[in-house]
Every structure is written in structure tokens, then in C-alpha cells.
Amino acid sequence: xxxxxxxxxxxxxxxGYIFPNEIVLNWDVxxxxxxxxxxxxxxxxxxxxxxxxFNIEALKPTYVISLLTALSFxxxxxMPLITHLGQPFRFYEMLITPHLTSxxxxxxxxxxxxxxxxxxxxIWFDYRYDMVIWSKEKKGxxxxxxxxxxxxxxxxxxxxxxxxxxxxxxxxVVGIPSAFLLHGYVGFIFGSIKANPWWSTVxxxxxxxxxxxxxxxxxxxxxxxxxxxxxxxxxxxxxxDTIAKFLFYILIVDFALESLDQIHRxxxxxxxxxxxxxxxxxxxxxxxxxxxxxxxTLFPLATIGFFQFYKPKExxxxxxxxxxxxxxxxxxxxxxxxxxIGGQLFSKSFLGFTSYKAxxxxxxxxxxxxxxxIVPFLILAFLLWLLPPWKKAPxxxxxx
Amino acid sequence: xxxxxxxxxxxFGLFIAIxxxxxxxLTPESWGEFGHYRGLALKEIADKEVKHVDVxxxxxxxxxxxxxxxxxxxHKSINCQNCHNVGYKHVEDPTKENIVKPEVTRDxxxxxxxxxxxxxxxxxxxxxxxxxxxxxxxxNCHNPHKPWE
Numbered sequence: 001x002x003x004x005x006x007x008x009x010x011x012x013x014x015x016g017y018i019f020p021n022e023i024v025l026n027w028d029v030x031x032x033x034x035x036x037x038x039x040x041x042x043x044x045x046x047x048x049x050x051x052x053x054f055n056i057e058a059l060k061p062t063y064v065i066s067l068l069t070a071l072s073f074x075x076x077x078x079m080p081l082i083t084h085l086g087q088p089f090r091f092y093e094m095l096i097t098p099h100l101t102s103x104x105x106x107x108x109x110x111x112x113x114x115x116x117x118x119x120x121x122x123i124w125f126d127y128r129y130d131m132v133i134w135s136k137e138k139k140g141x142x143x144x145x146x147x148x149x150x151x152x153x154x155x156x157x158x159x160x161x162x163x164x165x166x167x168x169x170x171x172x173v174v175g176i177p178s179a180f181l182l183h184g185y186v187g188f189i190f191g192s193i194k195a196n197p198w199w200s201t202v203x204x205x206x207x208x209x210x211x212x213x214x215x216x217x218x219x220x221x222x223x224x225x226x227x228x229x230x231x232x233x234x235x236x237x238x239x240x241d242t243i244a245k246f247l248f249y250i251l252i253v254d255f256a257l258e259s260l261d262q263i264h265r266x267x268x269x270x271x272x273x274x275x276x277x278x279x280x281x282x283x284x285x286x287x288x289x290x291x292x293x294x295x296x297t298l299f300p301l302a303t304i305g306f307f308q309f310y311k312p313k314e315x316x317x318x319x320x321x322x323x324x325x326x327x328x329x330x331x332x333x334x335x336x337x338x339x340x341i342g343g344q345l346f347s348k349s350f351l352g353f354t355s356y357k358a359x360x361x362x363x364x365x366x367x368x369x370x371x372x373x374i375v376p377f378l379i380l381a382f383l384l385w386l387l388p389p390w391k392k393a394p395x396x397x398x399x400x
Numbered sequence: 401x402x403x404x405x406x407x408x409x410x411x412f413g414l415f416i417a418i419x420x421x422x423x424x425x426l427t428p429e430s431w432g433e434f435g436h437y438r439g440l441a442l443k444e445i446a447d448k449e450v451k452h453v454d455v456x457x458x459x460x461x462x463x464x465x466x467x468x469x470x471x472x473x474x475h476k477s478i479n480c481q482n483c484h485n486v487g488y489k490h491v492e493d494p495t496k497e498n499i500v501k502p503e504v505t506r507d508x509x510x511x512x513x514x515x516x517x518x519x520x521x522x523x524x525x526x527x528x529x530x531x532x533x534x535x536x537x538x539x540n541c542h543n544p545h546k547p548w549e
Contacts, residue, residue: 011511096423099436116415121408128404151407163402 016352028364033080042183043216044070058242064389072379118175125168183212197272210254218328248304296331451486
């Protein structure tokens with residue numbers, strides 16, 4: 001009878017006509033975390049690149065923090081996917097059997113390129129000189145660790161530092177299109193599914209890219225303030241104002257793109273429009289209108305927009321920046337939720353709905369998703385201990 | 401070539417070599433036998449315990465009179481296992497314990513037979529659950545294997 005009860009339970013959560021294979025969602029909250037975390041990586045990295053390539057002096061205090069943030073989230077980016085597979089004993093087979101014609105399997109290549117060639121190299125070139133100095137200062141095991149991290153190069157000459165700088169700059173230039181590729185790719189995965197009218201739009205990669213930049217910039221702003229709070233240091237208000245300004249500009253573009261996508265959908269009003277209208281007004285009302293648009297977009301836009309014309313006192317701005325960064329992070333999470341979960345809530349018959357509620361614990365649960373959001377912060381804490389940005393030597397340009 | 405680039409190239413070479421070794425030793429033996437997947441996966445799925453019986457005729461081998469009754473009317477296209485749950489174990493060892501005797505509630509029948517304006521009236525018989533003997537269970541009056549009478 002248990003099976004009948006679970007069937008009744010499932011049927012009670014359906015509306016209208018739905019195909020049997022659509023009753024249970026295959027992509028759960030872990031798959032929501034995947035574009036979310038990947039977006040944070042791409043966004044944090046783009047902020048670092050803006051600083052380096054366009055040489056924005058005010059953003060300097062966040063340059064290394066953005067890179068380390070991007071690395072700590074990058075190291076975890078695959079984990080929601082791997083845990084979602086539910087195959088702890090043979091998940092590695094996915095990593096050693098590359099596939100060149102599967103859009104999903106291409107993530108392996110995009111990920112490896114970005115991690116190995118862009119992020120690690122840029123951080124390595126940036127820290128090489130400092131690691132050599134630290135390896136000379138430290139003793140025992142830590143000395144060995146720093147020596148290994150420098151790949152046993154002990155050259156500290158100005159010429160070698162200039163080489164680091166040049167190569168690092170080159171990697172940053174390569175890194176910007178790579179970051180665009182990384183998150184554009186994640187958008188492509190959804191945008192290319194032509195059977196799903198909620199996903200299938202060529203705008204998807206661009207929307208994902210800009211929302212990634214928004215979330216990454218908000219994350220770096222949040223982490224910068226948190227690090228200063230923990231280290232009992234003063235926040236550089238000029239830096240925060242500049243980050244907020246970039247957040248404002250990119251948020252406008254992101255909001256405009258998403259609105260264009262929806263306006264286009266509304267005006268076209270093809271055969272899927274009726275079901276999508278009910279979806280957005282019903283099951284997605286809270287996550288779409290209140291969280292994504294209200295909390296995640298309009299409130300930050302209004303607040304930072306207001307600050308562009310009138311600047312209240314510093315401490316009020318700092319508190320507002322902290323609140324805005326959290327709101328943006330929450331809003332972008334719900335944007336991913338609306339895409340991933342929203343796209344699976346309606347039937348391909350366009351005549352019915354299923355429902356989804358994340359479990360609290362276990363595989364594919366809210367706690368597991370939360371874990372993959374917390375682990376990057378622990379990795380970041382470790383990286384900040386191993387490679388403290390505040391102990392770095394002045395940049396090579398400032399020596400001469 | 402700067403020493404940094406030389407060392408990094410060595411690290412990349414090492415990484416590629418380690419990946420090559422891992423791919424050589426860890427790729428499952430039956431990989432690519434039929435396509436881009438483990439050939440053995442098919443056998444593993446085929447070896448799983450069978451739970452359903454193929455068609456209603458299997459039930460008719462023993463329960464011939466009930467099957468004949470059931471097959472004589474509107475419910476003929478409904479599989480026995482829809483109500484009695486999977487039957488493979490019961491076929492292997494026919495005891496009362498390994499087959500479900502459903503506790504047929506009103507909800508069970510009303511899933512299909514509750515009055516619903518969107519349902520084709522002449523195809524599926526419908527009852528108004530609020531007016532039609534509302535305190536009684538359906539099978540008090542209707543034979544569960546021949547409810548159309």
C-alpha cells in the first residue's frame with residue numbers, strides 16, 4: 001500500500017494534464033547551484049580583469065580577493081553536478097571519458113581550460129615573487145610548501161618580476177573571453193534545449209553572463225567587507241563606491257536584457273505563452289516577482305542608483321552596500337531557481353503542472369546544496385591564510 | 401624562454417601524463433563496446449530483479465474466472481498490477497502474502513470516476529461524490545472486478 005500512498009501523494013501535487021515522466025523533476029536544487037556557483041566564479045574573475053586590463057586604481061584592494069574568490073568557487077563548481085549524479089563509486093568515469101559531441105560533456109573542457117590555464121596561472125604569476133620571499137622567511141614544512149608552489153624557482157630579480165607581470169597580463173586578456181565562454185556556455189546548455197519554451201532562447205547565454213557578472217561583483221563586495229570586518233580593518237569607501245558603480249551599470253544591462261527577453265516572449269505569445277503566463281503568475285510568483293525582480297534587482301538598482309546622485313554618510317553607505325550585496329546574491333540565486341526549476345514545472349503538453357519541494361537532508365537536498373555554497377568560503381579562508389593579499393610585496397611598477 | 405614558462409610547461413606535461421595514465425587504467429573495460437558508454441551497463445540493467453509480470457494473461461493462468469470477468473467489460477485495458485501491485489514474486493511463489501490486496505477506498509475509484517466537466521461523460525462513467533452514497537465504500541455495492549454492473 002505504501003506505493004499507492006506515494007502515488008496518491010504525487011498525484012495530489014499535479015494540476016491538469018501532465019506526462020508520467022514529468023511528475024518528478026530530474027534537475028533539482030543541486031542543478032540550481034551549478035549555474036549559480038559557476039556564475040559567481042565568472043563574475044568575480046571579470047571584476048579582477050576590469051581592474052587589471054582597464055587599470056582602475058580604486059578597485060586595487062579587491063583584485064587579489066576577487067581572484068582567490070573565483071578560485072575557491074571554481075574548485076567546488078563541479079561538486080553539485082557530481083553529487084547530483086549519485087554515483088560516488090564511479091563518478092570519475094565521467095572525467096576520464098571525454099566526449100566531443102555532447103554539449104553537456106564539453107563542460108569538462110571549458111572547466112579545465114578556465115581552471116588550469118586562466119585562474120591558476122594568473123594567481124601563480126601574481127604570487128610567484130611573494131611565495132619566493134615567504135619560502136625564505138618560513139621554516140620546515142611551510143617552507144617546503146611555498147617552495148613547491150613556486151615550482152622551485154627562486155629568481156626574485158626585477159627582470160623576472162616584469163616577466164611575471166607581462167605573462168600575467170597576457171593571461172588576464174585571454175581570461176576575459178574565457179570567463180565569457182565559461183558562463184555563456186552554462187547559459188547555452190539551457191538556451192539550446194529547443195523543446196522547452198521557458199529555456200529555449202538565444203538570449204540565454206548573454207543573460208546568464210550578465211547575471212553572473214552581477215552576482216560575482218556582489219560576492220566580491222560582500223567578501224571584501226567581511227574580510228575587513230574580521231581583520232578589524234577599515235573599508236576603503238572609494239573602492240566600495242567604485243564596485244557599487246560597476247554593479248549598478250551591469251545590473252542595468254542585466255535587467256534590460258532579461259526584460260527584453262520577457263517582452264519578446266509576451267509580444268510573440270506563441271503556443272507556449274498561456275502556460276508560461278500561468279507559471280509565472282502562479283508557481284513562480286514568489287521566486288520571480290518578489291525575490292528575483294523585487295529583492296534581487298529593483299531594490300539594489302534603486303538604492304545604488306540613488307547613491308549615484310546623492311551620497312549619504314559613509315557608514316550608511318557601507319551598511320546599504322552590505323545589504324545590497326546580499327540582496328543581489330539572493331536575487332541571482334532565485335534567477336537560477338526560476339530558470340532550472342521553473343522550466344521543469346510545466347508539462348510539455350502545455351496543459352498541466354507538477355510541483356517541486358526540495359528535501360531538507362539527503363541527496364539532492366537543500367542542506368547538500370547549502371554545503372556546496374559554504375565549502376568555497378572555507379577554501380577561501382584557507383587560501384587567504386596561505387596567500388595573504390595584505391602581506392604581498394608592492395607591485396613591480398612601484399619599485400623603480 | 402623564461403624559466404617560469406619552462407617550469408609551467410613541465411607541470412602541464414606532467415598533468416597530461418597523469419591524465420593519460422588514469423585514462424589508461426581507470427576506463428572501464430567494456431567502455432565503447434556499443435557506443436559512448438559502458439557496455440556492461442546493459443547487462444547490469446538486464447540482470448536486475450524482475451518485478452512486473454508481462455501481461456494479464458499470466459494472471460489468467462491461475463485466476464481464470466476473475467480474469468475472464470474482468471476482461472469482459474470496460475476495465476479490460478487496465479492491468480491487474482495497477483491495483484494489485486507488481487506480481488512477479490507471486491507468480492514464482494503463489495501465496496497471499498506476496499501480492500497486494502488493495503484496500504479500495506472511495507478516493508481510489510473517484511480518481512477516474514469523480515464528476516468532472518472536462519471528462520468525456522459517455523466514455524468514463526461519472527458519479528457525484530457528494531450525493532452518491534457518500535458514506536459507503538464503492539465495493540460495498542460494486543464488484544471490484546466487475547464494477548460496471
